[in-house]
Amino acid sequence: MKPNRLPKSVVLTVLILTLIIAILSFGNWGISYTEEWTNSKSRVDQKTSTAILSYYEMAGPFYHTILEWTSVYLAIFTGILSIVHFRLKRDVTTPIIGTALFFSGMLDAFNILAADRLVFTVKNLQNFIPFTWAISRTFNVAILTAGTLPFIVRKNPPTRKATINEARSLILVGLLFGLIAYVIIHFFAVVSVPDSLYPELWISRPWELIPFVFWMFLGTTIFPKFWKKYPSLFSHSLMLCAIPAALLNVVAGLGSRELFDANFFNAYYLKILAYGTPLIGLLLDYKNAYRAEMELEKTASKLEAAKEIQQSLLPDDHPEVPGIDAAGFSYASEAVGGDYYDYLRLADDRFAFVVGDVSGHDLAASLLAAQTRAYLRAYANSHNDLTEVMTRLNQALVIDTQHRRFVTMFLAAIDKDLRSFEYVAAGHQGYLIRYDGQIETLDSNVLPIGMTNDNTMQVNKISRLHRGDTVLVVTDGITEAVSPAGEQYGLQRLLDFVSVEHERNVTELAELLQADVNRFCAGKRPTDDVTVLLVRWLRDLL
The missing domain is CATH 3.60.40.10 (PPM-type phosphatase domain)
Known part of the structure; x- marks a missing residue:
């Protein structure tokens, strides 16, 4: 494995999984819990009770919730681990990006709570979910941009004090974005949501274009410069995660024609992959840092023994x-x-x-x-x-x-x-x-x-x-x-x-x-x- 580059096995795994999901999306294959699926269940047995049919109708939201919370937990765990990694390796960039990922997960968590009607009642779920998904994805990529862009602009690496100040600033930015997202999501939960799903059009969910453009900019410009200036396994994984992150907007924007169809969930698979890739990079970086720390302790122990022998x-x-x-x-x-x-x-x-x-x-x-x-x-x-x-x-x-x-x-x-x-x-x-x-x-x-x-x-x-x-x-x-x-x-x-x-x-x-x-x-x-x-x-x- 080359220094500061993910192992080929990890890169190939992410690319192959992305390709598989892309192929499934192209054929509109995958798990689907649309209204047609629910109706087919009711036709199997005409005596099916209303309660059971209602339960069938919840299969899509249930699966949607599971996938969304999976990505949320990945983002939260990445944010927490980035702080641990910083204490071990003193890489000043890690907690900033980790904080950005953490707040991305928080926005996703709030979005699914709203979609599941646990924080307030949604007036029109059919338009609410794809619209707030696009908003959440846009704010996610905006937070990551706010976290990485200062490192690209500055000439010298930040000091530890500057890092702490930037982490605080990013927390404030994240809270601000979260507040804005909350206001938008809350507002459109109780009023008429703009039409966001056009099954008859080639681009069925046009709002997906906004985060897609952001991710293309991040993946082709910001993240490569960031990795070149601050090389690490973690920064390399950010470049790699941009591929599924950008593609998920294509899958959702071009392939998803209704809630809980195959491409609706295929986009979530890509989202989980996009969130999991930085976590893998961070874990590998943490593993290398921990191994180096152990080797350093062993060397220090040997040097201490040599010092005692020399003094004797x-x-x-x-x-x-x-x-x-x-x-x-x-x-x-x-x-x-x-x-x-x-x-x-x-x-x-x-x-x-x-x-x-x-x-x-x-x-x-x-x-x-x-x-x-x-x-x-x-x-x-x-x-x-x-x-x-x-x-x-x-x-x-x-x-x-x-x-x-x-x-x-x-x-x-x-x-x-x-x-x-x-x-x-x-x-x-x-x-x-x-x-x-x-x-x-x-x-x-x-x-x-x-x-x-x-x-x-x-x-x-x-x-x-x-x-x-x-x-x-x-x-x-x-x-x-x-x-x-x-x-x-x-x-x-x-x-x-x-x-x-x-x-x-x-x-x-x-x-x-x-x-x-x-x-x-x-x-x-x-x-x-x-x-x-x-x-x-x-x-x-x-």
């Missing part, structure tokens, strides 16, 4: 290294992301720490981050040299990613005497905040990991460390965090904050920094993953 891979704060304290935080801009930080042990038992940032912040980035973490831990456990560790990691990721992704990384290993540390900055710089608040930049010295095999690792060493010195490593998600005014948090704001607050312990400093970023963003989610790691020397090494 982050280390606990306060690593068990005498003289060293560390704290950090990491969270994704979406459900999962590609940032992480970790604490490691090299083969010579040196303590190491790392911050990695995978390109992208989606599920694939999350998987690559977990894969990178596993590789790095394995290589660190079996090698002492950072150059060897990073070279092997780079080769593995080049093979795995096929140059489609890369990882910026800052990896550092602290000497056992804590007096120095060495680091590799692969497209990712760090900062050394001295005990007195001075800041030194630990610049990137190699390409990001996984970009190319020709990536020569370079190890830098920092000595003369003091108690209170702190290494700060962040990902660009924190510096690119944006306030509601569009201002970035920025690197300088970050370094100034850490420099001012550097005397606090790293756990408190990390919490304060996270709170400051959240306050700056005022609840606006960052556009990239955010990771911060602080590693501090606690022991006086001089």
Whole structure:
């Protein structure tokens, strides 16, 4: 099934049913409860009581009522379901058209109540039913035109607020049309109705020309433009329903010669088909929307599970290294992301720490981050040299990613005497905040990991460390965090904050920094993953 198109089976079914009814109408075949049928019943048994004959006479009105209420219920159900569909899919066009169909059904309901003499006594039923049928069909198509035409005229899709306002306007228009229809139907129920049935003419019910012209305009101009501008199964079904809707006026106008004859009811079959087609489109649209909602929930559940797994891979704060304290935080801009930080042990038992940032912040980035973490831990456990560790990691990721992704990384290993540390900055710089608040930049010295095999690792060493010195490593998600005014948090704001607050312990400093970023963003989610790691020397090494 093509997107926003009804299945071929549905289209063919509607067209075949329409064709069958058209053929029946051409031959004047079908169920008929005319006066001739009633008289034939009385001739079968001359002893038939007057009550039974009266009952036979009601067969046509009974069947007429059943068919009319069937179309009414279809229209009402379509209107109600359109509201449910809107709450699920947020398609702003659906409730407008659904409301139009709902009021069309209401007009039909009032018409049949009047025809059955349940709201007032009709003076001339012979002229009343075909005349009010034409009025009802005209108002029905007028309401649909009022519902769809604004969407064709406007350039931009309406907002939800505009949709609500238009729905209210359409309700008022529908009520106005309903009031006008009520006045007309009530008026002609008690006065002489214009002649509306001419059995001797080729066009036996000329009033049918009015809704026929409307439906031709809607089916050939308005509905196709509406579907092109707002494609959906529902809008496509509106185009399809115009075929039986226009044809029913032809069947009634050319074929029906008296009340309750074959073509009188054939027109009602087409009317039911015309009302049922949008309902089918809406149900299929609802089914697809519901299925998409279920898939979205499943995906969200999987992403939530992936998020929990990703968070569980982050280390606990306060690593068990005498003289060293560390704290950090990491969270994704979406459900999962590609940032992480970790604490490691090299083969010579040196303590190491790392911050990695995978390109992208989606599920694939999350998987690559977990894969990178596993590789790095394995290589660190079996090698002492950072150059060897990073070279092997780079080769593995080049093979795995096929140059489609890369990882910026800052990896550092602290000497056992804590007096120095060495680091590799692969497209990712760090900062050394001295005990007195001075800041030194630990610049990137190699390409990001996984970009190319020709990536020569370079190890830098920092000595003369003091108690209170702190290494700060962040990902660009924190510096690119944006306030509601569009201002970035920025690197300088970050370094100034850490420099001012550097005397606090790293756990408190990390919490304060996270709170400051959240306050700056005022609840606006960052556009990239955010990771911060602080590693501090606690022991006086001089």
